[in-house]
Amino acid sequence: MKKIFLPILIGLTVLSCQPHIKPVGKTPAPTIRVLLGIISSSDSLQLHGKYVLTSEEAKYELGAKNKELVLHYKPAGYRLTTVYRLFSFTKSDRIQLQPSAIKKHYFTFRNHSYPGRLVITSSSNGLKLINYVDLETYLKHVVPAEIPSHTQKYFEALKAQAITARTYALERIADRSHRDFDVYNDQRDQVYTGIKSQSELADQAVRQTRGVVLMFNDSLAHVFFHSTCGGISAAPQEVWPGIHATYLKSKEDVLGKEFTCAESPYFRWQQWYTLSQFDSLFVNRFHRSFLHRTVQDTTRLNLSLRIADRTVSGRVKTMQVTYGDTTFTLQGYQIRSFFGNSRGASLPSTLFYLKPSFADSAFCICGGGYGHGVGLCQWGALHMAEKGFKYFDILVNKYFPGTYLKKAY
Amino acid sequence: MVRLLTTVWILLLFSLFFSACKTFSSLKRPLHSEQTSSADSVLFYQQVHLPDPFLDSLTSDRGNRISLSTTLLPPPPLAPKFKEIEGFRVQVSASTDSIKSHALLSQLSSFIEDSLHLVKENDLYKVQVGDFPYRMEADSMVQVLRHHNIHGAWVVQRKILIPRSESAFNEPQPQASTALNFSIQILATQDEANALSQVAQLQQKLVWPVFYKQIGGLFKVYCGKFSSRIQAEQALKEIRRIGLKDAWIVH
Numbered sequence: 306m307k308k309i310f311l312p313i314l315i316g317l318t319v320l321s322c323q324p325h326i327k328p329v330g331k332t333p334a335p336t337i338r339v340l341l342g343i344i345s346s347s348d349s350l351q352l353h354g355k356y357v358l359t360s361e362e363a364k365y366e367l368g369a370k371n372k373e374l375v376l377h378y379k380p381a382g383y384r385l386t387t388v389y390r391l392f393s394f395t396k397s398d399r400i401q402l403q404p405s406a407i408k409k410h411y412f413t414f415r416n417h418s419y420p421g422r423l424v425i426t427s428s429s430n431g432l433k434l435i436n437y438v439d440l441e442t443y444l445k446h447v448v449p450a451e452i453p454s455h456t457q458k459y460f461e462a463l464k465a466q467a468i469t470a471r472t473y474a475l476e477r478i479a480d481r482s483h484r485d486f487d488v489y490n491d492q493r494d495q496v497y498t499g500i501k502s503q504s505e506l507a508d509q510a511v512r513q514t515r516g517v518v519l520m521f522n523d524s525l526a527h528v529f530f531h532s533t534c535g536g537i538s539a540a541p542q543e544v545w546p547g548i549h550a551t552y553l554k555s556k557e558d559v560l561g562k563e564f565t566c567a568e569s570p571y572f573r574w575q576q577w578y579t580l581s582q583f584d585s586l587f588v589n590r591f592h593r594s595f596l597h598r599t600v601q602d603t604t605r606l607n608l609s610l611r612i613a614d615r616t617v618s619g620r621v622k623t624m625q626v627t628y629g630d631t632t633f634t635l636q637g638y639q640i641r642s643f644f645g646n647s648r649g650a651s652l653p654s655t656l657f658y659l660k661p662s663f664a665d666s667a668f669c670i671c672g673g674g675y676g677h678g679v680g681l682c683q684w685g686a687l688h689m690a691e692k693g694f695k696y697f698d699i700l701v702n703k704y705f706p707g708t709y710l711k712k713a714y
Numbered sequence: 715m716v717r718l719l720t721t722v723w724i725l726l727l728f729s730l731f732f733s734a735c736k737t738f739s740s741l742k743r744p745l746h747s748e749q750t751s752s753a754d755s756v757l758f759y760q761q762v763h764l765p766d767p768f769l770d771s772l773t774s775d776r777g778n779r780i781s782l783s784t785t786l787l788p789p790p791p792l793a794p795k796f797k798e799i800e801g802f803r804v805q806v807s808a809s810t811d812s813i814k815s816h817a818l819l820s821q822l823s824s825f826i827e828d829s830l831h832l833v834k835e836n837d838l839y840k841v842q843v844g845d846f847p848y849r850m851e852a853d854s855m856v857q858v859l860r861h862h863n864i865h866g867a868w869v870v871q872r873k874i875l876i877p878r879s880e881s882a883f884n885e886p887q888p889q890a891s892t893a894l895n896f897s898i899q900i901l902a903t904q905d906e907a908n909a910l911s912q913v914a915q916l917q918q919k920l921v922w923p924v925f926y927k928q929i930g931g932l933f934k935v936y937c938g939k940f941s942s943r944i945q946a947e948q949a950l951k952e953i954r955r956i957g958l959k960d961a962w963i964v965h
Contacts (some may be wrong), residue, residue, distance in 0.1 A: 535768075536764075536766060536768070536769055537769060557763065557764060557769075559764050562764065563764075564764065564766070573768060580782050580784055583782075596784070596786070598786075599788070599789060600786045600787070600788050601788055602788060603785060603786070603787055603788065604785070604786040605783060605784075605785055605786075606783060606784050606785070606786050607781060607782070607783045608781060608782045608783065609779070609780070609781040610779065610780050610781070611778060611779045612777075612778040612779070615772065619769065619772035619773065656772070658771050658772055658776075658777025658778065659777050659778065659779065659780045660777060660780070661780045661781075661782070665781075665782055665783075666782070667782070668780045668782060671768070671777070673768055673769070
């Protein structure tokens with residue numbers, strides 16, 4: 306008998322040491338509150354399927370006939386009108402639209418369709434539309450909006466992005482519990498464009514990593530991600546003073562003998578500015594022009610740009626600008642927004658140097674990378690996935706060394 | 715039997731160990747690992763400096779500064795509305811009495827709507843009428859004044875102002891119209907011999923052809939033929955410089 310029990314005992318001991326992912330959690334995922342937009346005057350939304358409008362006083366069924374809802378905001382209160390009904394609410398009223406079937410029904414707002422519940426509250430600057438949605442469902446729409454999900458070769462990068470996005474979202478849920486929403490639906494947090502961006506591969510990546518988050522010590526890791534680091538990542542304190550993470554340091558992002566994100570279209574870029582174009586940028590900020598003013602005598606107009614300080618990773622921290630009789634200093638993101646184009650797109654990154662043109666009639670900002678450069682480099686992750694690395698290699702061994710993976714639910 | 719059982723157990727033990735190792739190798743990193751992983755322990759992670767011209771240039775001071783400059787010019791002065799040319803006026807009176815001159819001016823204004831001038835030159839108050847580019851227009855005005863019982867008016871040559879919009883006096887005539895309509899009249903005499911003699915003398919002094927024409931009972935001596943008034947004015951300056959102060963442009 307002893308001869309039978311001994312091997313069984315040893316076998317069980319060995320098997321218990323074997324790492325394994327727990328079966329898909331039965332614990333429900335937390336709900337995240339996403340701010341979809343603020344209506345400052347009036348706007349509309351469309352319901353696809355039946356919804357129940359719940360206010361403090363009563364419940365109404367909408368969506369069968371009343372598909373189009375129009376919201377009018379006034380500081381004293383707001384109105385919700387349909388073809389058949391008119392609802393008036395005071396500024397303190399909070400209403401919600403609950404779908405009767407969660408999986409099938411959705412609503413459309415500003416050309417994007419969203420699943421889940423919609424809560425409408427009034428604030429001093431307009432009506433806030435907040436989407437209450439299951440975190441895993443939210444991630445299924447965030448991941449494809451943040452990273453290409455059209456090909457299987459990027460699948461591991463999708464999983465890495467899903468874990469990063471989940472960790473980020475859970476951190477925001479904890480941090481912003483006192484506020485009426487957890488995350489914005491754009492680059493201020495994570496891009497959430499709703500059902501339109503959903504893809505099968507992204508769904509699969511989210512499902513396979515359900516509940517998995519990045520941890521450091523006993524708490525959620527500070528995770529950040531960006532499009533392209535340009536060959537060197539930044540430490541968080543370079544961008545957000547006060548945020549320190551030992552696992553996020555400035556370092557060259559190298560894989561073998563090449564930069565990990567070298568395939569990105571923004572790995573290296575150039576933007577040229579003539580004095581006239583610079584004057585337009587100056588007008589945007591200071592509302593006056595030096596170039597297009599009337600002078601009484603022949604006048605010399607000088608422009609001088611000086612990079613006064615760089616961060617550890619070489620990104621521009623402070624730039625001093627002298628134009629005409631005005632001297633001003635740009636710092637951090639101000640630099641990117643100042644040199645942005647008329648379509649609202651900011652300068653890709655602050656990793657750049659300055660180059661004059663041949664005849665000194667223009668200057669070039671020669672840069673690398675897209676985004677702040679902290680944390681996960683999405684193009685780097687895509688390249689690693691293409692090379693056969695797994696999501697935990699991308700996250701734990703590459704971009705967040707010192708962290709570990711854990712199932713949060 | 716015992717040996718067989720022992721062999722089976724040993725094989726079972728080995729297979730269990732083998733399966734465990736396989737799982738480890740496939741995962742590379744345990745998902746639930748509570749221990750922190752060291753970046754340097756991973757083979758693929760190579761913390762080496764990769765030479766790159768772009769990143770290396772960030773550390774040099776050369777790309778940290780640029781300066782551009784341009785020159786702003788004041789706008790050109792606005793074009794005047796009037797142009798000053800050599801022309802004619804009809805002088806009605808020249809006196810030291812300003813009150814009388816003003817009275818005459820108001821009398822003239824009853825039938826002449828504009829271009830009435832009261833100018834003070836050399837302590838004389840001169841009442842003048844019109845701004846005429848051509849002498850014959852001024853001569854016509856003398857007739858008009860006579861018709862209104864104002865006699866003794868005479869034509870004087872002086873700088874006059876004409877509206878810039880009157881294109882005939884502004885720009886050179888287009889190349890297509892090369893008609894030589896402008897000439898400079900130097901004098902008029904009833905004596906043909908005098909006219910001939912003047913022509914002979916002037917031909918020595920002037921570069922332009924000098925000729926005379928009999929018009930009515932007068933022999934008029936002319937100089938040059940010009941396609942534009944501007945050309946004629948330039949020639950007139952030269953002619954006046956050699957002492958022919960009474961020469962004027964005819965059209």
